[in-house]
Each structure stands twice: as structure tokens, then as C-alpha cells.
Amino acid sequence: MQQMTLQNIADQNDYVCFRIGEQDYCIDIEVVREIRGWTPATVLPHAPDHVTGVINLRGSVVAVVDLAARLAIGKTCPTPRHVVIIVALENQIVGLLADVVSDIMGIDEAAMQPVPDIAAEGAGAFITKVIALDDGRMLRKLDLAAVLPGKDQEAA
Amino acid sequence: MSGIDSLRPAFFEECEDLLLRMGEGLARIPDAALHNEVESIHDVFRAVHSIKGGAGAFGLTSLVGFAHAFETVLDLMRSGTLHPDASTMHILLRASDVLADLVAAARDGQPDPELMPQLLVDLDLLAEGAASPEDEAAALAFEPMRIDVIPIEPALSQAPPDPTGFAITFEPYPALYATGHEPVALLRALADLGTTDVTADLSGIGPLDTFDPAQPGLRWQLALQTTAPREDVMAIFDFVQDLALVTVEPLHPDPPSLASEPQMAAPFVTPLPQPSPVQPTPAPAHPRTASVTPAAPPAMPTIRVNLDRVDRLINQIGELVIMEAMLSQAISIAGLSKDGDVSSSLEGIKQLAARIQESVMSIRAQPLKSVFQRLDRITREAADATHKQVRLETFGEATEVDKTVIERLVDPLTHMIRNAVDHGIEPADRRIAAGKPPEGVITLSAAHRSGRVIIELADDGAGINRTRVREIAEARGLVPAGAQLSPAEIDNLLFLPGFSSKEEVSALSGRGVGLDVVRREIQSLGGRVSIQSTPGQGSLFTIALPLTLAVLEGMLIGVGGETMILPISSIIETLRPDESEIHSLGRNGRLIAKRGEMIPIIDLAQSLGFTSRQDDQRQVLILVECDSGGRAALAADQIFDQRQVVIKSLEDNYGTVRGISAATILGDGRIALIVDPEEIVARAVAETKPMPLAANG
Incomplete structure (x- = not known):
């Protein structure tokens, strides 16, 4: 019995949950560095639509990705009420623009379900798992690597 | 085990220094007066000996073996038995090259250099040939004994x-x-x-x-x-x-x-x-007779510091400068700038920050000597490979430049030297026929000039064969046939991608890279390279580099509602022309007449993909000059200020952006992008070229 409990805890990771439009998303808390309010970004020339611009994060130049635009939900018009989630993935630091951070929760590995094939329209490519929440909402696990702007984009 | 392994990087670092000192000493031997010569040999010996000692501790047997053979010859030289004539020096120099290769091979776990066995033989021959009669006698007296005794005595x-x-x-x-x-x-x-x-x-x-x-x-x-x-x-x-x-x-x-x-x-x-x-x-009567120990050359005390720490310091100083700018802006907004105490304190902080920044930058600055010395070897190898006689003369090797700049200079300079030996210097017979000494001279000099480092590479070869260059450029479709080109423009064709002036790709310099790679590398360092050539007398390449990659003197301009920075180094002048001075050309093209020259106007906002302001008749024009010598007028909304900015990389967290070289942080904490005028102009030229063919609409 005790063995079982330990097993459960080991399979459970903490996730940062946030909302984009009407949809709930989450990312592993491990990659999140900080969450800050929106500050005006400097527009980058020739940048793709979903790159809002660059901001100053204590001396580093950090690009901000508009998740709503990236997930084909619609371009965000950022206000000071929006949040930027700073994530670090493989030495690359990027800000994710979201509407609001809703929760930090532990999610069981077992609760993660594969994404149904037919749901793969636009946003589908960026979601690795879906989780059904108790209150009837659905949480989508974001594929960070796919969302981030690639360093080789100039070649594309 | 792990203890000694952790010392390995330190050993190889030290080897770099020792190899440098060895090279210096070797360079001094031929032209030193006799008494200095011994001191120079001592220097070389000490360096080789220390490498051997360290290598022994790490079990690098082939390195130890080679260093030992090298050392033996040097020992004969310092005892005066072997004289540094030309052929000896040639072997010594090549041995020093192999030693450097061996160190590199040991560090990177590569196999031993191919040349090593040959050089070992050469060194042994030198050592044997030089053994003086007395030494031979001693050897004879000693050797037979060993042979006699071992087989018989135990029996x-x-x-x-x-x-x-x-x-x-x-x-x-x-x-x-x-x-x-x-x-x-x-x-x-x-x-x-x-x-x-x-x-x-x-x-x-x-x-x-x-x-x-x-x-x-x-x-x-x-x-x-x-x-x-x-x-x-x-x-x-x-x-x-x-x-x-x-x-x-x-x-x-x-x-x-x-x-x-x-x-x-x-x-x-x-x-x-x-x-x-x-x-x-005769043994020294007293150990106090210190003159027996070879006096080490006087050196300033130094410490070895991890580069990361220095860079962190530089970053923090950058922050300080930004914070200072923010503070000064906040004070002026709060209306406190009239207060004498506040403004004088602020001024003090400003000056202090500038001084600290300067000091920190000087930590990263290193003399160009290390690069120049490597080039000595490159020249030698290139001369051997092409069977030409070439000598490299260097001046101003004490000139200090940022470490990163130094590292990234090696490749372009190597290429330029090879190019000069291969294409510039003529074979000895042709030189004699032209009334020149058979040995070609490549002169490499460095100096600080108005906040930049100028490196000049001159050869006394044949100069650029402009007719030939032009033919090749036309054959490759780089310029239209029969185009009117000035001599300088023809020379600059050498920098075009895809240009290689030798019909046969030569093994030496034609390795699929041309001078365009050199130019690109220099440009990525924020520098520029130009060429001058006099037929029959040689060519001169001039490289101008910024002293540091960390700060930049820039002009703050407004472009499409954003604040941007334009490097001062590329700006010739700024002007606010009357409408009458601007002439239209074609559908969108605009030109401005300036001192008889028609200069194309490039709208920065448009070029960067921003929406341009409509009332563009009152735009400011900033005249910039490119490395190719071409001029353009960049149109911006306004000019705010001129100041030093700290360069922040965009590539770390994002990637490269067309027309933008880097970013900086302004006094209000916002990011401003640094415009790369070179690329803006190059792109504009590329876009206008095919215009007659492209459908306009």
C-alpha cells in the first residue's frame, strides 16, 4: 500500500497552467524561470507574426512569443494585464505571452491522454497530451520545443 | 587520477604561452647579436623543456620524445657546438611547428602529426652532426664500456x-x-x-x-x-x-x-x-653565484582568470552603464537635474562608470603578437608549398585588441597571407627579371588609429592583374561584359562570392573559400577590409576593426516609431534635404544629389518591414558608406542622440535578424536594435538590380 503511494508521487509532476483565450494550457514547472507582467516589447523586423518582439530581462534580450497567434487562436493585443511566462529550454530563454496564469498543479502521468487525431487542427501540432480536469475543463500540455522560435528561422 | 586530469587544461594553457615564448625566441636567434643569441636559445630551451616536463607528468610520450630530441639540439646550440645557420634554423622552425602540432594533437586526442618522424630524424642528424670532437671522444670512451661490460660481467x-x-x-x-x-x-x-x-x-x-x-x-x-x-x-x-x-x-x-x-x-x-x-x-664556489642560473626575462606578474568571469564582469559593467542612464533619465523627469548636488554626483557616477568600463575592457585586450606569430608559420608553409622565397615582416605586434577579435582574426589573416604568397608574390626568376630581390616580402603591421585597430597586409608582388580579374568576373557573370569599372572597383571584385582568380584551384589558397569569406568574417567583427594595388609593385589590404565588441558608438534614430541605433563608424554625415534636392527614379527609387554624386535613398522603415510614415518629406537622411565604397542615404524619422551603447546579442535567445546586427538596452530599460547599414544597403542593391525584369505591381 505504502509502495503504491510512493509510486504515485514519483509519477506526478508539477505544471504551470495558464489560459489563452478560452483554452487552458500547461507546461512543466521545471522550465519556468519567472512570470512577469507585460511590458512593451521592441518590434523585430521581419519577425514571424507570433513573435511580438524583444524585451529586456535584466540585461538579456528575450523574445516574446504570442502563444495565441502561435496556436492560431488569434493575435493578442497585449495589455498590462497580460502575463509573460519566462521559460528556459536548452540555453534559450523565451517569454510566452498568455492571458493569465491560473494555477500550479500536480498532474499524474496516468491522467495524461494522447491527443485525438482529428483534433490536430492548427494548434494540434503544439500539443502533446490532453488532461481532463475534474471541473469538466480540458488542459492541454504544450510542446515547448515546437512553440519556440527556432534559431535557424532566417534560413526558412 | 582525477586530480592530475583536472590539471590537464592548465597544462595546455601553459603550453600556449610556452609555445609563444619559443616562437619569440626562435625569431630572435637569427638577427640577434652573438651574446643575445645565447639568451634567445636559452629562452627557447626553457620553453621546450617546460613542455617536456609537463608532458611527462601527463604521460604524453610522443610529445616528451619529440621535445627531448628538440631540446638536445638546442642544448648543443647553447653550448656553442652547433651554429644557427640558415639550414639549422629551417629545421628548428619546422620542429617548433611540429611541437605546436603535437601539443594540439595531445590536447584534442588526435594522432601525432605526419611530419613528426621526419623532423625527429632531422633533429637527430643535426645533433649527431654537431657533436664536437671532444664529445665524440667522450662518447667513444663511454659507449664501448657499456657494451663490453653488460654481456660479460654477469657471467x-x-x-x-x-x-x-x-x-x-x-x-x-x-x-x-x-x-x-x-x-x-x-x-x-x-x-x-x-x-x-x-x-x-x-x-x-x-x-x-x-x-x-x-x-x-x-x-x-x-x-x-x-x-x-x-x-x-x-x-x-x-x-x-x-x-x-x-x-x-x-x-x-x-x-x-x-x-x-x-x-x-x-x-x-x-x-x-x-x-x-x-x-x-669549476663549480661555483658558493650557491649565491646566481649569475649561473639563466636569468629569466623580466615579466609583469600575471594571473590566469577564467574568461567567463571577465565576461560576467563586463556584462555587469554594461548593466551599470544602463542603470546610470536610467537614473539620469529618471532624475531629469523628476525635475531634479537643476539641483547642483544631484547633477554633480550623477556626473561623477557617469565618469566613474566610463572609467571602470574602460579598465574592464582592457582586461580582455591582448596583444596581436600571438596571431602574428602563427602567421609567421603560415607564411613559411605557404612559401614551401609554392616553392617561393617569402619573408614575413611584422610591425606593431604589441597593439592590443579584444580577445574575441584576436581569435576570429586568425582565419581571415591566414587566408590573406596564403593568398599573398600564392597569388601576390612572384616566383624568384620572375622577380629577378622584374628587377626585384628574389625573396618576396610580406609586411604585416598593426596600429591604433582614431579608436580603431588598423591592420595592414602588404606584399611586394605583382599586384592585381586587373585585365585578368575583369575577364574572370565577366566570365562568371559577376559583372556585365563591357561595364565601366574604375581600377578600384575591379580590385574590389576580388571580394565577390564565387570569385577565385586562379584558373586551377590551387592546393594552397583555393580551398573553396575566397576573399569574400575574409570580408564576411571581418564584417561580422564590425570591421571593414579594403584593397589597394599598384601593378608591378604589390597589393595592400587594410583591415579596420573596432577595439571591442562590447560597446559601440551609435546614433539614436527614430524609425517607424521605434528607436534604433546606427553605428557612428559607418556614418559620413546627416542632412535634411529640401524636396527639390530629391529626384525620383522609376517607380519607387529616389536619389539625392550630393557634391555631384547621385546617391540612392533607402527608407529604413520600409527596408526593415515597418510601416513607413506618410509625411516623409521631412525625413532625415543619414549618409553612410559601405566597405565596397558604395554610398547610400538612409532615411529615418528623426535623430535623437549620440552615445555609447552596450552591445547585446540577439542570437543567444532568438536568432539572426536581417538588417540588424545586435541590440542594446536604453536608459528607459527598453531594447533598441542596432542597424547593420552594410546589410541594409547590400539588400537594397540586390533588390533593385533585377527590377527591370520583375513585374512592378
């Missing part, structure tokens, strides 16, 4: 070891103790080779009241009975060679002296009480 009796051996005097200088060596350890190591009899000579020790513990004055005399060769004995003293007076003489003297010392000839004799005659070299 005669097994109990007493054969009486071959060495009489050794060992007199440590104070430096030996100071560097933490332990004489006992050396004596024990000798004892491992055979039977030793040690006598301590206390005569150097004065009375107690004048005794200086730091100058022990101790000295040992040993009779070592062993079958081990002399090299093994010498190897024990390897690490203390410069720190002690060591003489090793055969214990078993040759027949003439045998009579005078009958006790030595006895098969097994207990200790030699007084092996006095074994030391023919």
Missing part, C-alpha cells in the same frame, strides 16, 4: 654488480628549494638505479651565526654503480636542470686516467671517499 659473477657507473655532483641552487623540490627524493631515485654512495659536502655551510636557512649551500657527491645508461641518470635531474649544478661523469674512467685512480677500477669497491677529480667543470 663472471652474480654478486657484485658490474662496476660501471657515474660520479655525480649535485649542487642545488637556492631556487631548487624555493620551488619545492626535495633533494632526498632525487637521491632516492638515483638509488633505485643501482648502488649509491652519497657524500654530503658541508663545506659550503658557514658558521651558525651567518647561516642563512634559505641558502643551505649543501652539495652532494655520489658514486652510482649501475648498468643504466647515462640518459636514465640525466632523466632524474630533468626537472631540476636549471635549478642545480649537476655533473654526471663516467665512474669508470678511460684507461689513461685509470692509472691515477686505481680504486675505481676495482670490481667492487666500497665508497669512494673523495671522488675529487670527477668534476672538471
Whole structure:
């Protein structure tokens, strides 16, 4: 019995949950560095639509990705009420623009379900798992690597 | 195990320094006056010896072996037996190249360089050829004994070891103790080779009241009975060679002296009480005669610091400068700038920050010497490969430049040198026919000039064959046939991608990279490269580089509602022209007449993909010059200010952006992008070229 409990805890990771439009998303808390309010970004020339611009994060130049635009939900018009989630993935630091951070929760590995094939329209490519929440909402696990702007984009 | 492994990087770092010093010494030998020459050889010897010592500790056997052979030749040179004539120097220089390769190979775990066996043979030949008559005699007197004794003696009796051996005097200088060596350890190591009899000579020790513990004055005399060769004995003293007076003489003297010392000839004799005659070299009477130890060249004390730490410091200073700008902006907004105390304190902080920034930048600055020395080798190899006689002369190698700049200069300069040897310098017969000395000279010089580093590479070769360059450019479709080109424009064709002026791709410089790569590399360092050539007299390449990659003098401009930075270095002048001075060309093209020249206008906002302001008649024009010599007028909304900005990379977290070289942080904490005028202009030119063909609409 005790063995079982330990097993459960080991399979459970903490996730940062946030909302984009009407949809709930989450990312592993491990990659999140900080969450800050929106500050005006400097527009980058020739940048793709979903790159809002660059901001100053204590001396580093950090690009901000508009998740709503990236997930084909619609371009965000950022206000000071929006949040930027700073994530670090493989030495690359990027800000994710979201509407609001809703929760930090532990999610069981077992609760993660594969994404149904037919749901793969636009946003589908960026979601690795879906989780059904108790209150009837659905949480989508974001594929960070796919969302981030690639360093080789100039070649594309 | 892990302890010594952790020292490996430090060893290879030290090797870099030592190789540098070795190269310096070698360069000094040929033209030094005779007494300096010995000092130069000493320098080289010390460097090679230290590399050998370190390599031994890490078990790098081939490195040790090669360094040893090298050292043997150097030793003959410093004793005056071998004279540094041209052929000897040639071998020494090549040996130094191989040694550098070996160090690199050992560091990167690569196989030994191909040239090593050949050079080893060359070095051995040098060493053998140079052995003076006395040395040969000594060798003869010594060698037969070893051969005679080993096979026979053990057969005669097994109990007493054969009486071959060495009489050794060992007199440590104070430096030996100071560097933490332990004489006992050396004596024990000798004892491992055979039977030793040690006598301590206390005569150097004065009375107690004048005794200086730091100058022990101790000295040992040993009779070592062993079958081990002399090299093994010498190897024990390897690490203390410069720190002690060591003489090793055969214990078993040759027949003439045998009579005078009958006790030595006895098969097994207990200790030699007084092996006095074994030391023919007059030993210094007192260890205090420090002049015997070769004086190390005076050097400023230095420390080794991880580059990361320096960079962190530079970043933090950058932050400080930004914070200072923010503070000054906040104070002026709060209306406190009229307060004398506040403004004078702020001014003080400003100056202090600038001074700290300067000091920190100077930490990263290094002399160009290391690069120049490597190029010496490149020249040599290139000259060998093309069978030409070429000499590299360098000036201003003490000029200091940012470390990153130095590292990234190696490749372009290497390429330019190879290019100069391969294409610039003519073969000796053609040079003589042209009335020039057979040996070609490449001059490499560096100097600071108005906040930039100027590196000039000149050769006294044939110069650029403009007719040929033009033909090739036309054949490759780089310029339209029959285009009107000035000589300077033809010269600049060399920098175009896809241009290689040799019909046959030569093994040396035609490795699929052309001068366009050189230009791109220099440009990525924020510099520019230009070329001048006089037919029959040679070519001159000039590279202008910024002193640092961390800050930039820039002009703050407004472009499409954003604040951007334009590097001052590329700006010629700014102007606000009247409408009448601007002429339209085609559908969108605009030109401005400036001193008789028609200069194209490029709208920055449009070029960067921003929406341009509509009331563009009052735009500011900023005249910029590109490396190709082309000029353009960049149109911006307004000019705010001119200031030093700290360069922040965009590539770390995002990637490259067309027309933007980097970013900086302004006083209000916002990011401003630094415009790359070179790319903006190049792109604009590329876009306008195919216009007649493209459908306009």
C-alpha cells in the first residue's frame, strides 16, 4: 500500500497552467524561470507574426512569443494585464505571452491522454497530451520545443 | 587520477604561452647579436623543456620524445657546438611547428602529426652532426664500456654488480628549494638505479651565526654503480636542470686516467671517499653565484582568470552603464537635474562608470603578437608549398585588441597571407627579371588609429592583374561584359562570392573559400577590409576593426516609431534635404544629389518591414558608406542622440535578424536594435538590380 503511494508521487509532476483565450494550457514547472507582467516589447523586423518582439530581462534580450497567434487562436493585443511566462529550454530563454496564469498543479502521468487525431487542427501540432480536469475543463500540455522560435528561422 | 586530469587544461594553457615564448625566441636567434643569441636559445630551451616536463607528468610520450630530441639540439646550440645557420634554423622552425602540432594533437586526442618522424630524424642528424670532437671522444670512451661490460660481467659473477657507473655532483641552487623540490627524493631515485654512495659536502655551510636557512649551500657527491645508461641518470635531474649544478661523469674512467685512480677500477669497491677529480667543470664556489642560473626575462606578474568571469564582469559593467542612464533619465523627469548636488554626483557616477568600463575592457585586450606569430608559420608553409622565397615582416605586434577579435582574426589573416604568397608574390626568376630581390616580402603591421585597430597586409608582388580579374568576373557573370569599372572597383571584385582568380584551384589558397569569406568574417567583427594595388609593385589590404565588441558608438534614430541605433563608424554625415534636392527614379527609387554624386535613398522603415510614415518629406537622411565604397542615404524619422551603447546579442535567445546586427538596452530599460547599414544597403542593391525584369505591381 505504502509502495503504491510512493509510486504515485514519483509519477506526478508539477505544471504551470495558464489560459489563452478560452483554452487552458500547461507546461512543466521545471522550465519556468519567472512570470512577469507585460511590458512593451521592441518590434523585430521581419519577425514571424507570433513573435511580438524583444524585451529586456535584466540585461538579456528575450523574445516574446504570442502563444495565441502561435496556436492560431488569434493575435493578442497585449495589455498590462497580460502575463509573460519566462521559460528556459536548452540555453534559450523565451517569454510566452498568455492571458493569465491560473494555477500550479500536480498532474499524474496516468491522467495524461494522447491527443485525438482529428483534433490536430492548427494548434494540434503544439500539443502533446490532453488532461481532463475534474471541473469538466480540458488542459492541454504544450510542446515547448515546437512553440519556440527556432534559431535557424532566417534560413526558412 | 582525477586530480592530475583536472590539471590537464592548465597544462595546455601553459603550453600556449610556452609555445609563444619559443616562437619569440626562435625569431630572435637569427638577427640577434652573438651574446643575445645565447639568451634567445636559452629562452627557447626553457620553453621546450617546460613542455617536456609537463608532458611527462601527463604521460604524453610522443610529445616528451619529440621535445627531448628538440631540446638536445638546442642544448648543443647553447653550448656553442652547433651554429644557427640558415639550414639549422629551417629545421628548428619546422620542429617548433611540429611541437605546436603535437601539443594540439595531445590536447584534442588526435594522432601525432605526419611530419613528426621526419623532423625527429632531422633533429637527430643535426645533433649527431654537431657533436664536437671532444664529445665524440667522450662518447667513444663511454659507449664501448657499456657494451663490453653488460654481456660479460654477469657471467663472471652474480654478486657484485658490474662496476660501471657515474660520479655525480649535485649542487642545488637556492631556487631548487624555493620551488619545492626535495633533494632526498632525487637521491632516492638515483638509488633505485643501482648502488649509491652519497657524500654530503658541508663545506659550503658557514658558521651558525651567518647561516642563512634559505641558502643551505649543501652539495652532494655520489658514486652510482649501475648498468643504466647515462640518459636514465640525466632523466632524474630533468626537472631540476636549471635549478642545480649537476655533473654526471663516467665512474669508470678511460684507461689513461685509470692509472691515477686505481680504486675505481676495482670490481667492487666500497665508497669512494673523495671522488675529487670527477668534476672538471669549476663549480661555483658558493650557491649565491646566481649569475649561473639563466636569468629569466623580466615579466609583469600575471594571473590566469577564467574568461567567463571577465565576461560576467563586463556584462555587469554594461548593466551599470544602463542603470546610470536610467537614473539620469529618471532624475531629469523628476525635475531634479537643476539641483547642483544631484547633477554633480550623477556626473561623477557617469565618469566613474566610463572609467571602470574602460579598465574592464582592457582586461580582455591582448596583444596581436600571438596571431602574428602563427602567421609567421603560415607564411613559411605557404612559401614551401609554392616553392617561393617569402619573408614575413611584422610591425606593431604589441597593439592590443579584444580577445574575441584576436581569435576570429586568425582565419581571415591566414587566408590573406596564403593568398599573398600564392597569388601576390612572384616566383624568384620572375622577380629577378622584374628587377626585384628574389625573396618576396610580406609586411604585416598593426596600429591604433582614431579608436580603431588598423591592420595592414602588404606584399611586394605583382599586384592585381586587373585585365585578368575583369575577364574572370565577366566570365562568371559577376559583372556585365563591357561595364565601366574604375581600377578600384575591379580590385574590389576580388571580394565577390564565387570569385577565385586562379584558373586551377590551387592546393594552397583555393580551398573553396575566397576573399569574400575574409570580408564576411571581418564584417561580422564590425570591421571593414579594403584593397589597394599598384601593378608591378604589390597589393595592400587594410583591415579596420573596432577595439571591442562590447560597446559601440551609435546614433539614436527614430524609425517607424521605434528607436534604433546606427553605428557612428559607418556614418559620413546627416542632412535634411529640401524636396527639390530629391529626384525620383522609376517607380519607387529616389536619389539625392550630393557634391555631384547621385546617391540612392533607402527608407529604413520600409527596408526593415515597418510601416513607413506618410509625411516623409521631412525625413532625415543619414549618409553612410559601405566597405565596397558604395554610398547610400538612409532615411529615418528623426535623430535623437549620440552615445555609447552596450552591445547585446540577439542570437543567444532568438536568432539572426536581417538588417540588424545586435541590440542594446536604453536608459528607459527598453531594447533598441542596432542597424547593420552594410546589410541594409547590400539588400537594397540586390533588390533593385533585377527590377527591370520583375513585374512592378
